[in-house]
Amino acid sequence: MPSPLILSVEEFSVMVVSLIICMDPSGLVGNGDKLPWDVSEDMQWFIKNTRHKAIVMGRKTFQGIGRALPGRLNIMLTNSGKSGIEGVEDFNDLRAAIRSANARGYTEVVIAGGPELYRYALDLNLVDKIYLTTLKQRYEGDTYFKHETLMTLSDRLGSGDFTMVSGWTLESERTTSLARYRVFTRVRFPGSKLVLDSATKRHY
Ligand SMILES: NC(=O)c1ccc[n+]([C@@H]2O[C@H](COP(=O)([O-])OP(=O)(O)OC[C@H]3O[C@@H](n4cnc5c(N)ncnc54)[C@H](OP(=O)(O)O)[C@@H]3O)[C@@H](O)[C@H]2O)c1
Numbered sequence: 490m491p492s493p494l495i496l497s498v499e500e501f502s503v504m505v506v507s508l509i510i511c512m513d514p515s516g517l518v519g520n521g522d523k524l525p526w527d528v529s530e531d532m533q534w535f536i537k538n539t540r541h542k543a544i545v546m547g548r549k550t551f552q553g554i555g556r557a558l559p560g561r562l563n564i565m566l567t568n569s570g571k572s573g574i575e576g577v578e579d580f581n582d583l584r585a586a587i588r589s590a591n592a593r594g595y596t597e598v599v600i601a602g603g604p605e606l607y608r609y610a611l612d613l614n615l616v617d618k619i620y621l622t623t624l625k626q627r628y629e630g631d632t633y634f635k636h637e638t639l640m641t642l643s644d645r646l647g648s649g650d651f652t653m654v655s656g657w658t659l660e661s662e663r664t665t666s667l668a669r670y671r672v673f674t675r676v677r678f679p680g681s682k683l684v685l686d687s688a689t690k691r692h693y
Contacts, residue, residue, distance in 0.1 A: 508616045509602075510622070512621075516634055520632065546563075546602055547565070547602065557576030562590055563577045564578050567579055611638050616675075621671045625667060656675055658675070
């Protein structure tokens with residue numbers, strides 16, 4: 490079992506763990522190992538919000554892309570070996586990946602899918618920030634992500650106060666003819682400890 494890492498809020502305050510996701514109105518996110526859509530404005534949103542940051546993706550998602558994304562620290566999570574993709578680092582532990590990025594001076598780690606990894610990060614309470622794209626049109630595909638947190642945020646299409654509902658605050662919102670782009674944040678309580686080990690959840 491990996492040794493526990495306990496960091497004070499002061500030590501870890503420069504690190505934000507984010508999640509970026511694009512879904513259609515039914516929670517569809519994938520088709521095979523690809524996205525079900527080709528929406529360039531969402532791709533621009535993805536590039537803008539991940540550039541110069543560390544990105545972490547599951548093996549299937551990375552294999553679907555097939556290459557490292559330029560201008561970012563590329564990390565692939567896998568329990569089954571090496572990616573073999575040039576410029577992509579492999580980890581079998583998300584917390585170790587976050588620590589590694591933090592130690593190299595990255596102040597934001599963006600978890601970029603797919604659903605298996607999204608669920609893991611949300612259930613461990615690791616996520617501070619969510620970049621959520623909700624497409625207006627429905628698409629065809631085979632992979633859905635219907636995590637309670639995401640569906641709660643996604644369903645509340647107005648720009649009301651999320652804090653009372655779910656602990657999340659709507660930080661920004663932009664709507665186009667194709668999609669709604671929203672950023673949600675959650676604030677850690679001062680004086681709390683961040684605990685990262687395999688048995689313990691993150692505490693706020
Ligand atoms: N719409 C979006 O925003 C979006 C974003 C990203 C991906 N996607 C889509 O999502 C689909 C793929 O998602 P998916 O859930 O099937 O696969 P995935 O999360 O991309 O990859 C799953 C694999 O990643 C590794 N993995 C995941 N969590 C891990 C953990 N906590 N520790 C160690 N390894 C871990 C495992 O690899 P090993 O089997 O090698 O152990 C696992 O089999 C694709 O269709 C893709 O296009 C959509």
